[in-house]
Amino acid sequence: MTREEERPNIILISIDALRADHLSLYGYPYQTSPQIDEFAKRSTVFEYAYSLIPKTSASFASLMTGLHPFILRTQPNQDSLNEKFITLAEALKLRNYSTEAIVDNSNLSPKFKFNQGFDRYITVWEDREKREESTPYITQKVLEFLAHPPGKPFFLWAHYIEPHFPYVPPSRFIEDRPEGRVLGEIPRAILVGNLSTAVDRQSKKGHYLALYDAAIKYVDSEFGKIMSLITEKGRGRGRSFPVLIIWSMSCLPLSMSWAWKASISLIFIKIPKRKKTSLRKKSETLRLLQQRLTEFFANPTYSKRAAETNSEVPLSKRELERLRVLGYIR
Numbered sequence: 001m002t003r004e005e006e007r008p009n010i011i012l013i014s015i016d017a018l019r020a021d022h023l024s025l026y027g028y029p030y031q032t033s034p035q036i037d038e039f040a041k042r043s044t045v046f047e048y049a050y051s052l053i054p055k056t057s058a059s060f061a062s063l064m065t066g067l068h069p070f071i072l073r074t075q076p077n078q079d080s081l082n083e084k085f086i087t088l089a090e091a092l093k094l095r096n097y098s099t100e101a102i103v104d105n106s107n108l109s110p111k112f113k114f115n116q117g118f119d120r121y122i123t124v125w126e127d128r129e130k131r132e133e134s135t136p137y138i139t140q141k142v143l144e145f146l147a148h149p150p151g152k153p154f155f156l157w158a159h160y161i162e163p164h165f166p167y168v169p170p171s172r173f174i175e176d177r178p179e180g181r182v183l184g185e186i187p188r189a190i191l192v193g194n195l196s197t198a199v200d201r202q203s204k205k206g207h208y209l210a211l212y213d214a215a216i217k218y219v220d221s222e223f224g225k226i227m228s229l230i231t232e233k234g235r236g237r238g239r240s241f242p243v244l245i246i247w248s249m250s251c252l253p254l255s256m257s258w259a260w261k262a263s264i265s266l267i268f269i270k271i272p273k274r275k276k277t278s279l280r281k282k283s284e285t286l287r288l289l290q291q292r293l294t295e296f297f298a299n300p301t302y303s304k305r306a307a308e309t310n311s312e313v314p315l316s317k318r319e320l321e322r323l324r325v326l327g328y329i330r
Helices: 034-041 056-065 088-093 131-147 205-233 279-298 304-309 317-326
Strands: 010-016 044-050 098-103 120-123 154-160 243-249 264-270
Touching: 010 056, 010 205, 034 205, 034 243, 056 088, 056 243, 088 098, 088 154, 098 131, 131 154, 131 205, 154 205
Parallel strands: 010 154, 010 243, 098 120, 098 154
Antiparallel strands: 044 264, 243 264
């Protein structure tokens, strides 16, 4: 097997505004995600994954660079990813990967530089006028790409906006939910974001919960189509089965009081079987580094000078070097 054949294909599926606590596998009492649930059984599931910021531009900037929003300086929405930072797609292109993206959120527009490193960057809102057409269009493009993949390792990113407000799922996915309060009875002050003006205040909360859950079930069914093709092609050998990642950034206020802003992400990763590695050791190292970084930035006396001199925050030389590699200090 050549070195190029050893490199796996990578598929990232991101789902906008998908709350972890509305998925069955996280304990939600309604069945909203049978396909994702099945995928999670064979994957690494992150139970405590939190978005660095519950807004699209800044959150995806961090996802694509591995850097904190304080470093990137990308504004929450409608702002650019600075071209001086190396993105995941750019890093993979340096390893001779083919890169393609199909995205459905104008915050990720090429004018905001989120197309850095991609050979092809499809903006769904420019190809499809109606919101109802966007989800099946994304799935179609993903399936077309997987049916005729490039002749070298690839990185494919597909971003669904479907669970995001306004909710327009097909009627076949809509199920009854407890009615709850009339929205007009809830003070506007605790209807977070644009919900205070966007919702019908004569409707009941259960109406929107039913639509939101239906949108999740809809995108879950589309994911099932992708998984079916991947599984079929994965019956062969070599690079057929990719590293497959599902990720979500949620900023959706749908708690029982409609006052809680969620910033919970969910991550599932399926990695093809290869040579055994010390994953436990790697996981422990990452956990310890995360703990040290949390302590590091929680220290009120933190400064770049303090970090570099190791005078106020007791970090080891190895940890300091890792911070420099990540771009936190110079």
